[in-house]
Amino acid sequence: MTDSxxxxxxxxxxxxxxxxxxxxxxxxxxxxxxxxxxAVVDLRIAGDGLADILxxxxxxxxxxxxSSDSSAPSGDDDLDIxxxxxxxxxxxxxxxxxxxxxxxxxxxxxxxxxxxxxVTFDRWQRVLTVYDVENRRVIVNAADADLVPGWVRRSxxxxxxxxxxxxxxxxxVHGGAVATxxxxxxxxxxxxxxxxxxxxxxxxxGFGFMGDDAVLVTFDPTPVAHTVFGRAKLEPDAMVxxxxxxxxxxxxxxxxxxxxxxxxxxxxxxxxxxxxLGIGSSAATVATRIDATDAFRRLVEGGLDEGAAATLTxxxxxxxxxxxxxxxxxxxxxxVVEAVGRLASGVLP
Amino acid sequence: xxxxGRIRIIDAVSHERLDDEVIAINLxxxxxxxxxxxxxxxxxxxxxxxxxxxxxDALVSRYEVTPDAAxxxxxxxxxxxxxxxxxxxxxxxxxxxxxxVVPATDAPTAAxxxxxxxxxxxxxxxxxxxxxxxxxxxxxxxxxxxxxxxD
Numbered sequence: 001m002t003d004s005x006x007x008x009x010x011x012x013x014x015x016x017x018x019x020x021x022x023x024x025x026x027x028x029x030x031x032x033x034x035x036x037x038x039a040v041v042d043l044r045i046a047g048d049g050l051a052d053i054l055x056x057x058x059x060x061x062x063x064x065x066x067s068s069d070s071s072a073p074s075g076d077d078d079l080d081i082x083x084x085x086x087x088x089x090x091x092x093x094x095x096x097x098x099x100x101x102x103x104x105x106x107x108x109x110x111x112x113x114x115x116x117x118x119v120t121f122d123r124w125q126r127v128l129t130v131y132d133v134e135n136r137r138v139i140v141n142a143a144d145a146d147l148v149p150g151w152v153r154r155s156x157x158x159x160x161x162x163x164x165x166x167x168x169x170x171x172x173v174h175g176g177a178v179a180t181x182x183x184x185x186x187x188x189x190x191x192x193x194x195x196x197x198x199x200x201x202x203x204x205x206g207f208g209f210m211g212d213d214a215v216l217v218t219f220d221p222t223p224v225a226h227t228v229f230g231r232a233k234l235e236p237d238a239m240v241x242x243x244x245x246x247x248x249x250x251x252x253x254x255x256x257x258x259x260x261x262x263x264x265x266x267x268x269x270x271x272x273x274x275x276x277l278g279i280g281s282s283a284a285t286v287a288t289r290i291d292a293t294d295a296f297r298r299l300v301e302g303g304l305d306e307g308a309a310a311t312l313t314x315x316x317x318x319x320x321x322x323x324x325x326x327x328x329x330x331x332x333x334x335x336v337v338e339a340v341g342r343l344a345s346g347v348l349p
Numbered sequence: 350x351x352x353x354g355r356i357r358i359i360d361a362v363s364h365e366r367l368d369d370e371v372i373a374i375n376l377x378x379x380x381x382x383x384x385x386x387x388x389x390x391x392x393x394x395x396x397x398x399x400x401x402x403x404x405x406d407a408l409v410s411r412y413e414v415t416p417d418a419a420x421x422x423x424x425x426x427x428x429x430x431x432x433x434x435x436x437x438x439x440x441x442x443x444x445x446x447x448x449x450v451v452p453a454t455d456a457p458t459a460a461x462x463x464x465x466x467x468x469x470x471x472x473x474x475x476x477x478x479x480x481x482x483x484x485x486x487x488x489x490x491x492x493x494x495x496x497x498x499x500d
Binding site: 086092093094095096100103104105106108110113114115121123124126128143291292293296297300301304305309310312313315316319320 | 360361363364365366367368369370372374376377378379381383472487488489490491492493494495
């Protein structure tokens, strides 16, 4: 079937962009083969500043032997990601193939949110992202690594990985996760619900760390949680409850501590429960079963800007297949840990 | 809007139904919509290609609503979807079109569900969107950049 003119334009732009990326990568690149969600993601970055931002939080997933052929993805779920810094390499992207007014405030580009080529452009970070779905490649151009904000270090390439997850029917959930030998528990909710604090409190108590802001869920065919970003953030006032986990701090970001829980990290675990968090007023932590419809709305609304919108299908499947509870967090950290532990063991209210 | 009121949900809208609830998100604008009950049914039927008459008939069979009210509400709902940019009106069906899918109703004829008129309401931070200036500045490569003082 012949492509529509719109798609033809998109494909030509993508090929032109790829050619520029090749030039940039030829100036020197940092390469990583990542195992994420059971697939191989080959990441190539031109520009040391960008590599310093993008690599550390993904380092846990690096498997040098994962990709036997770096020239093309081999599995159906595999992905190539090419990233380059315009200033550092001197290689510019081609000009936009669409009118300026098609750049939307959301960062999307009108007409390029679905279809074989998908484009976003963040005008503040000045980062262009193009997802060539059929060729399983993503090309990212950043005008200047210095324009990329510090928080990106904690969840690098999140938008890219979310789009890739969406294409596979997976879910990129805005939340944390912890695991025991029995399985993992997703800790979700809107900002301020206690995701990071609960994740790190449980990690301090001996649970495996699987992320405190984003978790990938695949269906293999049963739901499996995967760690994507191996960094956590801890606000200063939560350091008191962090215990020895606080010793994992490797820096600060906007006044909060950034932790590297690599030695406590669990790469993947079967998902036992989804806990929608809320702050309670008593000492005790209370878990209440909620239905899938309620969980679906709360999960999506709590993560609209962080992956829920793009992976709506995965979110629906998640709440339909995994028990969901509302977890009202009490002031007593031991009660929180105990409640999460019960959920990880499959003990439901 | 066409005479039949048949619409097509635009490609930029991601939507999913779970039981009696539909969540729809416009990926271009970030607008978020949640429909339940009669509104969810209207969405599902409209997405399946049903025209306004078929939607109204389905509402009458499932909910405690009169045919006249259902007809008015069904047309208002699909009109709102088009006006808010979630859908576009399409012409009448062709003989090759498959029949629209009507969700099965659990309620026996004698026990229809209570009815709430379907509405289209977006949950979005409109203020934030409206404050973002249209693009005026581009860099040397032709890509947008914040205007001076607007970072």
